[in-house]
Amino acid sequence: MKRMVKAVYLGTVYLFLYLPLAVLTIYSFNDAKHVVTWKGFTTRWYVKLAENSVLLDAAVNSLLLAAASATAATIIGTLAAIALKRYRFTGRTILSTSMYVVMMSPDIVMGISLLMLFVLMGLPLGFTTLFLSHVTFCLPFVTVTVLARLTGLDGNLAEAAMDLGAREFEVFSRIILPLAMPGVLAGWLLSFTLSLDDVIISFFVTGPTFEILPLKIYSMVRLGVKPEVNALCAVMFGVTLAVVSLTQLCFKERK
Amino acid sequence: MEHALPCIELEHVSKHFGDQSVLRDIHLTINHGEFLTFLGPSGCGKTTILRLLAGFERPSTGRLRIGGVDVTDLPPHRRAVNTVFQNYALFPHMTVFDNVAFGLRMRRTPAKVIDAEVFSALRMVKMETHHARRPSQLSGGQQQRVAIARAVVNKPLVLLLDEPLSALDYKLRKAMQIELKELRRTLGITFVFVTHDQEEAFSMSDRVAVMNEGVIEQIDSPSAIYEKPVNLFVARFVGEINTFEGRVLSRNGTSMQALVEGEQVRLSLGGNGNGGGAHCPEGGSPASCGSLSAGSPIKVLLRPEDVRLERAAPGDAGGLTGSIVDTVYKGMTIDLIIEMSGGKKILATEFFNEDAPEALFSVGERVRVGWVEDWEVVLPDEGSQSL
Amino acid sequence: MKDRSLFKALAVTLTVGWLAVFVIVPNLLTLATGFLTRGEPEFVLPVLTFDNYARLFDPAFFDIFLDSVWLALCTTVLCLLVGYPFAYILARLTPARRRLGLLFVIIPFWTNSLIRTYALIAILNVNGLFNAALLWLGIVSEPVELLYTNTAVFIGFTYTLLPFMILPLYASIEKLDHRLIEAARDLGAGSFQTFFRVGLPLTLPGIIAGSMLVFLPALSMFYVPDILGGAKSLLVGNFIRNQFLVARDWPFGAAASVLLTVVMGLLLYVYWLCHKRVRRAEPA
Numbered sequence: 015m016k017r018m019v020k021a022v023y024l025g026t027v028y029l030f031l032y033l034p035l036a037v038l039t040i041y042s043f044n045d046a047k048h049v050v051t052w053k054g055f056t057t058r059w060y061v062k063l064a065e066n067s068v069l070l071d072a073a074v075n076s077l078l079l080a081a082a083s084a085t086a087a088t089i090i091g092t093l094a095a096i097a098l099k100r101y102r103f104t105g106r107t108i109l110s111t112s113m114y115v116v117m118m119s120p121d122i123v124m125g126i127s128l129l130m131l132f133v134l135m136g137l138p139l140g141f142t143t144l145f146l147s148h149v150t151f152c153l154p155f156v157t158v159t160v161l162a163r164l165t166g167l168d169g170n171l172a173e174a175a176m177d178l179g180a181r182e183f184e185v186f187s188r189i190i191l192p193l194a195m196p197g198v199l200a201g202w203l204l205s206f207t208l209s210l211d212d213v214i215i216s217f218f219v220t221g222p223t224f225e226i227l228p229l230k231i232y233s234m235v236r237l238g239v240k241p242e243v244n245a246l247c248a249v250m251f252g253v254t255l256a257v258v259s260l261t262q263l264c265f266k267e268r269k
Numbered sequence: 270m271e272h273a274l275p276c277i278e279l280e281h282v283s284k285h286f287g288d289q290s291v292l293r294d295i296h297l298t299i300n301h302g303e304f305l306t307f308l309g310p311s312g313c314g315k316t317t318i319l320r321l322l323a324g325f326e327r328p329s330t331g332r333l334r335i336g337g338v339d340v341t342d343l344p345p346h347r348r349a350v351n352t353v354f355q356n357y358a359l360f361p362h363m364t365v366f367d368n369v370a371f372g373l374r375m376r377r378t379p380a381k382v383i384d385a386e387v388f389s390a391l392r393m394v395k396m397e398t399h400h401a402r403r404p405s406q407l408s409g410g411q412q413q414r415v416a417i418a419r420a421v422v423n424k425p426l427v428l429l430l431d432e433p434l435s436a437l438d439y440k441l442r443k444a445m446q447i448e449l450k451e452l453r454r455t456l457g458i459t460f461v462f463v464t465h466d467q468e469e470a471f472s473m474s475d476r477v478a479v480m481n482e483g484v485i486e487q488i489d490s491p492s493a494i495y496e497k498p499v500n501l502f503v504a505r506f507v508g509e510i511n512t513f514e515g516r517v518l519s520r521n522g523t524s525m526q527a528l529v530e531g532e533q534v535r536l537s538l539g540g541n542g543n544g545g546g547a548h549c550p551e552g553g554s555p556a557s558c559g560s561l562s563a564g565s566p567i568k569v570l571l572r573p574e575d576v577r578l579e580r581a582a583p584g585d586a587g588g589l590t591g592s593i594v595d596t597v598y599k600g601m602t603i604d605l606i607i608e609m610s611g612g613k614k615i616l617a618t619e620f621f622n623e624d625a626p627e628a629l630f631s632v633g634e635r636v637r638v639g640w641v642e643d644w645e646v647v648l649p650d651e652g653s654q655s656l
Numbered sequence: 657m658k659d660r661s662l663f664k665a666l667a668v669t670l671t672v673g674w675l676a677v678f679v680i681v682p683n684l685l686t687l688a689t690g691f692l693t694r695g696e697p698e699f700v701l702p703v704l705t706f707d708n709y710a711r712l713f714d715p716a717f718f719d720i721f722l723d724s725v726w727l728a729l730c731t732t733v734l735c736l737l738v739g740y741p742f743a744y745i746l747a748r749l750t751p752a753r754r755r756l757g758l759l760f761v762i763i764p765f766w767t768n769s770l771i772r773t774y775a776l777i778a779i780l781n782v783n784g785l786f787n788a789a790l791l792w793l794g795i796v797s798e799p800v801e802l803l804y805t806n807t808a809v810f811i812g813f814t815y816t817l818l819p820f821m822i823l824p825l826y827a828s829i830e831k832l833d834h835r836l837i838e839a840a841r842d843l844g845a846g847s848f849q850t851f852f853r854v855g856l857p858l859t860l861p862g863i864i865a866g867s868m869l870v871f872l873p874a875l876s877m878f879y880v881p882d883i884l885g886g887a888k889s890l891l892v893g894n895f896i897r898n899q900f901l902v903a904r905d906w907p908f909g910a911a912a913s914v915l916l917t918v919v920m921g922l923l924l925y926v927y928w929l930c931h932k933r934v935r936r937a938e939p940a
Contacts, residue, residue, distance in 0.1 A: 034772065120920065122893050123917055127685060153674070170355070170358035176344070177323055177352045179375035214877065214879070235770065250771055254766050254767045
């Protein structure tokens with residue numbers, strides 16, 4: 015009886031989390047333009063989506079931005095994790111504090127503060143500003159993921175390598191990096207997803223020269239439900255599903 | 270000692286972490302081919318010495334020389350030493366072969382040479398058939414062997430071993446102790462070993478350095494450490510020991526009359542007939558033997574196996590007496606716990622004689638406590654001086 | 657040790673430099689802008705004033721702020737009430753089920769909140785699933801207008817932010833040594849006493865972390881009221897956005913965002929205090 019209650023409770027919460035997404039996906043195959051009732055199966059919204067060059071351009075831009083900023087964030091975030099783990103240095107507090115600030119700051123605060131920085135620097139809003147912002151908000155997530163991986167390792171490994179004649183860069187390239195790799199990979203995937211998902215920060219630092227998908231969706235969604243948007247959102251959800259499952263596999267391997 | 274050339278020299282080395290002093294003015298020479306063990310409780314500084322030698326830490330003051338070269342400011346990869354770590358620190362993402370080859374590759378050794386050297390090192394530790402395995406596929410003892418091969422393949426002047434046997438079970442530890450001794454003979458290089466286990470230290474080392482709170486209390490052969498401890502710390506840290514308080518009554522060269530536990534006894538300062546002053550710490554602390562004169566407070570130390578017991582006849586007077594309060598059967602030996610007349614409890618170990626069980630003492634019997642002359646250790650009472 | 661310092665210098669300079677330029681400087685810039693005067697066309701004039709921070713207490717803004725805080729608070733409490741039992745049950749499943757169950761929380765966690773908010777429209781519509789269910793159950797006789805109300809915004813926040821509550825709760829509950837619960841029961845504590853005296857205090861860091869992850873975004877996610885609340889709902893996030901993009905009053909917008917940062921700072925402080933208490937209670 016108690017087990018039943020627990021199972022029903024879990025089920026209800028999962029239903030609450032997934033029902034809207036399921037309905038959205040189902041309606042994306044609905045052969046009706048405005049009506050909420052089921053009018054038969056169709057893939058024409060997906061076809062229409064594939065023909066929408068503006069949306070496709072935005073999607074390509076988003077993927078490009080996500081790949082570029084995830085890569086940069088992974089490099090810097092991994093170095094930060096290694097620095098935090100291995101070195102004592104001035105600025106250590108700045109490093110860890112700003113990581114917390116980034117992770118906890120309301121997106122809107124980060125968005126406007128970065129906007130003001132770019133305006134002050136005289137940077138034209140567009141790919142560059144989006145890239146710099148995305149790298150910044152992805153970075154701490156990489157650091158945390160890599161740090162978790164490094165913490166699980168035997169602390170003597172780096173010293174053993176030094177003892178056997180390895181220089182600092184060789185310790186990094188031959189010991190620490192290969193061992194941290196699952197964490198680095200997971201950090202990259204998480205960054206990629208974060209970058210694809212961001213709306214609020216991008217909203218402030220974007221420019222007319224470089225349109226990205228989440229902001230296109232935002233402007234479409236504000237106008238209400240459309241089958242085409244349904245299809246687009248279903249595709250985005252599918253991408254997240256794949257990336258998250260992949261990330262989980264990476265983590266599982268660790269154990 | 271044809272190798273009696275200095276291999277490692279520590280000159281007035283000290284190390285602080287913040288305001289915490291871990292090593293205090295260590296001055297020490299280790300000879301070529303010597304097996305030296307640092308023995309001490311955790312936190313005594315023994316591992317720090319090893320880390321200084323390996324180059325993971327730099328001394329706060331003092332100089333370090335290895336093979337005549339001043340290495341004080343050299344990074345680990347430029348020192349002719351290699352370390353066997355406590356938990357082996359084998360690289361989990363490499364095979365046994367790649368682990369052992371790592372050091373050679375770092376020195377840009379040609380691939381052909383690497384192959385030959387790695388297999389020869391693996392053969393030495395009987396692991397050549399496991400060269401393609403990962404560390405996670407090996408048992409603790411096998412990982413231990415690989416860790417040793419990985420260090421010695423680089424032909425270091427000195428092999429540093431940081432409690433390398435502590436993760437192994439008792440039997441394996443015993444076997445590895447013998448193998449390490451053999452290995453040292455084969456290689457002929459200097460071994461510096463760190464442990465908190467006195468049995469391990471005694472069974473392998475040429476010399477043992479007993480450490481406590483950042484200083485070397487005594488550095489000597491294992492037998493000298495055990496039989497002639499220079500102070501109470503060393504005496505108590507290595508093996509069981511009984512301690513009696515006393516006071517010198519009169520002194521005559523290497524022997525003296527003293528009041529111990531309220532009884533007058535004759536004590537020898539010779540210690541195993543090695544001549545007077547053998548107990549006195551070199552360099553001489555203010556409380557050295559020479560200062561012992563009538564009236565000085567002393568401690569008399571006696572190993573349980575050196576205690577000799579006789580049944581006390583009723584009405585016997587004089588000498589130390591007590592009664593047996595418990596017996597502990599140990600197989601080869603039997604431990605007797607004796608309560609002295611003054612209330613103090615001491616431990617005596619006797620060999621178990623199966624042919625004459627009636628010779629054994631039983632609980633409640635009164636005994637006279639004595640010892641083989643010269644086997645007692647007399648130390649100035651350090652504690653009562655500060656009182 | 658020269659080569660060590662070279663690599664170290666590179667790693668440290670790059671990371672500390674990046675975060676200093678793109679995190680510390682912008683935040684200080686926002687703080688400073690709050691003290692400056694609005695200008696045209698360069699947005700900000702270097703004239704010192706305390707007006708912007710004073711205007712935060714003007715009812716025109718302060719009422720919006722209070723409304724937002726209230727809504728965010730309600731969202732946090734509801735997420736906590738729903739999320740705690742959920743995380744607790746999840747943490748006590750067999751390892752295989754636990755991993756699967758967790759995966760199904762992580763997926764919505766990483767799914768674009770905008771898409772999830774949009775997905776709610778079809779549910780909350782007049783002729784959506786929610787109304788259909790209410791009609792079918794006979795709770796209402798006519799469809800209720802949910803969409804474009806504050807209730808819809810409330811549901812929207814709860815829906816999008818629930819995974820952000822569950823994950824930190826789960827992490828702290830899973831870490832909790834179950835033997836402590838059993839020990840409390842063994843010593844005669846009832847279910848309620850066990851929970852309030854042992855379980856709750858030890859999972860407090862998770863509760864506060866989860867509450868922060870729900871409360872702060874609920875103040876700033878302007879697109880949820882935009883999509884589900886229509887023009888009627890104006891929350892502090894929307895207000896700040898409007899200052900920057902519509903009213904073009906950057907100094908006032910900056911001041912309002914400093915207020916959000918202060919709220920975040922206070923919550924971080926509370927979190928730190930709790931964390932310290934629980935840490936100290938744990939054996940070293």
